[in-house]
Amino acid sequence: xxxxxxxxxxxxxxxxxxxxxxxxxxxxxxxxxxxxxxxxxxxxxxxxxxxxxxxxxxxxxxxxxxxxxxxxxxxxxxxxxxxxxxxxxxxxxxxxxxxxxxxxxxxxxxxxxxxxxxxxxxxxxxxxxxxxxxxxxxxxxxxxxxxxxxxxxxxxxxxxxxxxxxxxxxxxxxxxxxxxxxxxxxxxxxxxxxxxxxxxxxxxxxxxxxxxxxxxxxxxxxxxxxxxxxxxxxxxxxxxxxxxxxxxxxxxx
Amino acid sequence: xxxxxxxxxxxxxxxxxxxxxxxxxxxxxxxxxxxxxxxxxxxxxxxxxxxxxxxxxxxxxxxxxxxxxxxxxxxxxxxxxxxxxxxxxxxxxxxxxxxxxxxxxxxxxxxxxxxxxxxxxxxxxxxxxxxxxxxxxxxxxxxxxxxxxxxxxxxxxxxxxxxxxxxxxxxxxxxxxxxxxxxxxxxxxxxxxxxxxxxxxxxxxxxxxxxxxxxxxxxxxxxxxxxxxxxxxxxxxxxxxxxxxxxxxxxxxxxxxxxxxxxxxxxxxxxxxxxxxxxxxxxxxxxxxxxxxxxxxxxxxxxxxxxxxxxxxxxxxxx
Numbered sequence: 001x002x003x004x005x006x007x008x009x010x011x012x013x014x015x016x017x018x019x020x021x022x023x024x025x026x027x028x029x030x031x032x033x034x035x036x037x038x039x040x041x042x043x044x045x046x047x048x049x050x051x052x053x054x055x056x057x058x059x060x061x062x063x064x065x066x067x068x069x070x071x072x073x074x075x076x077x078x079x080x081x082x083x084x085x086x087x088x089x090x091x092x093x094x095x096x097x098x099x100x101x102x103x104x105x106x107x108x109x110x111x112x113x114x115x116x117x118x119x120x121x122x123x124x125x126x127x128x129x130x131x132x133x134x135x136x137x138x139x140x141x142x143x144x145x146x147x148x149x150x151x152x153x154x155x156x157x158x159x160x161x162x163x164x165x166x167x168x169x170x171x172x173x174x175x176x177x178x179x180x181x182x183x184x185x186x187x188x189x190x191x192x193x194x195x196x197x198x199x200x201x202x203x204x205x206x207x208x209x210x211x212x213x214x215x216x217x218x219x220x221x222x223x224x225x226x227x228x229x230x231x232x233x234x235x236x237x238x239x240x241x242x243x244x245x246x247x248x249x250x251x252x253x
Numbered sequence: 254x255x256x257x258x259x260x261x262x263x264x265x266x267x268x269x270x271x272x273x274x275x276x277x278x279x280x281x282x283x284x285x286x287x288x289x290x291x292x293x294x295x296x297x298x299x300x301x302x303x304x305x306x307x308x309x310x311x312x313x314x315x316x317x318x319x320x321x322x323x324x325x326x327x328x329x330x331x332x333x334x335x336x337x338x339x340x341x342x343x344x345x346x347x348x349x350x351x352x353x354x355x356x357x358x359x360x361x362x363x364x365x366x367x368x369x370x371x372x373x374x375x376x377x378x379x380x381x382x383x384x385x386x387x388x389x390x391x392x393x394x395x396x397x398x399x400x401x402x403x404x405x406x407x408x409x410x411x412x413x414x415x416x417x418x419x420x421x422x423x424x425x426x427x428x429x430x431x432x433x434x435x436x437x438x439x440x441x442x443x444x445x446x447x448x449x450x451x452x453x454x455x456x457x458x459x460x461x462x463x464x465x466x467x468x469x470x471x472x473x474x475x476x477x478x479x480x481x482x483x484x485x486x487x488x489x490x491x492x493x494x495x496x497x498x499x500x501x502x503x504x505x506x507x508x509x510x511x512x513x514x515x516x517x518x519x520x521x522x523x524x525x526x527x528x529x530x531x532x533x534x535x536x537x538x539x540x541x542x543x544x545x546x547x548x549x550x551x552x553x554x555x556x557x558x559x560x561x562x563x564x565x566x567x568x569x570x571x572x
Contacts, residue, residue, distance in 0.1 A: 009349040013341045074337065075335060076336055076337065076338055081303060083325055085320075086319065250305075252298075
């Protein structure tokens, strides 16, 4: 428990996590507000309120990566391992704090977006959260943020450099996953198993028929069910995180 | 107590520490001396379990550092004063360290007071001068009230006031009966701080003795004499000691191999007036360079500018 307090002090006694959280919330809710205010002609579906969650996801992943890489950048990781030489427990404590916080930011951004859509949309008759799927579309964002943060922590601990870790995360999520689809023949099959693509199926997949106007909506690619998709994404995050623990334990600090 | 046996560390092809064995005795100040790049910091990182030895072992109180429970109560260390997040306040920095070893918050205020940083505790550590950072690092080392303290080049880059403060602080720690292990590349600094010396070069042990013994072995003491009857004195000393003229204009003799008292008595017995009779301590730096010459990693083109013997005390201005 004391190590959780340690990581909490570390995270909140510097400014960048605050900025990242504000940016994640602001981007997600702000852009949703613009979408909602301009949603005419048809009732706004629940999915419309969470289109933008990926913006916040990337920002929160940057925050999580920074939580590790700044420790390497400024040498505080050495003080940390000097104080707790088994290395694993402080890294797990950090993960608990960062993952929980990211989940909360995810929930806040999703429900904030949804609430603002309710207020701003001309027709909010379809926005009510009535089914389990509706709840998954919105509350699921919290889970995706949490799993994404775990993935970013793992990448951060493996790479140890802010610039490197952030580029890997953003280039992979924003470029590699879409470019891979252009590979002839096998591209589509590979893309179906890309982690962020699969994660978005958890949020957007299997909407209730009434929620989608004229069959339009964000793509929900993948072979797995929505919850299977989340398990896949979280599984990848966990594997990378555990690899990072093993490496951190063995490597010179 | 710190004990290293056959400690070896390779970074790729570079051998940073090579089969190093030594022990740091409890309750004394031990200097860890060597030229830059000799492997001092690497050794200290291995003591703290930050770097893994390629071979060999180092223990603190008989245990591997990484098996210690709440180690800040056992060993306090300052390896680099810049290992602080620049946007975190001094107090927050100490707070998280304290919390990690179940040290009460009250102790944070105590150590801040001890190093004189109470006034600036809420300021961000990134704005600290090197001297203040160094104090913050020492405060961190003292958090757990440990019996063993370790400092890597603590006076490096400090102004004279800062150096004096650190030196006095280390003496205070030793007077408390703590074990202090402190590294430096300046023998003159160590001569004033340390009782024992562990000297290394290129990762290898050169010597482990008391400071007194080290200086005695490494330097030759001489006596400088000036007198209006210099020639007569020279004749009397002939055969009893090795005599050389000091710098020509000086009109003095430099006498090797006898005590100043001997010359004084000899002069008195023969009615010779003395204008000067001063014992000269061989230059510490010269002795040190002699010892480590073989093992300096990067030589300057002409590093052999040997300095003359200087009077006692002149080395205090070095560093």
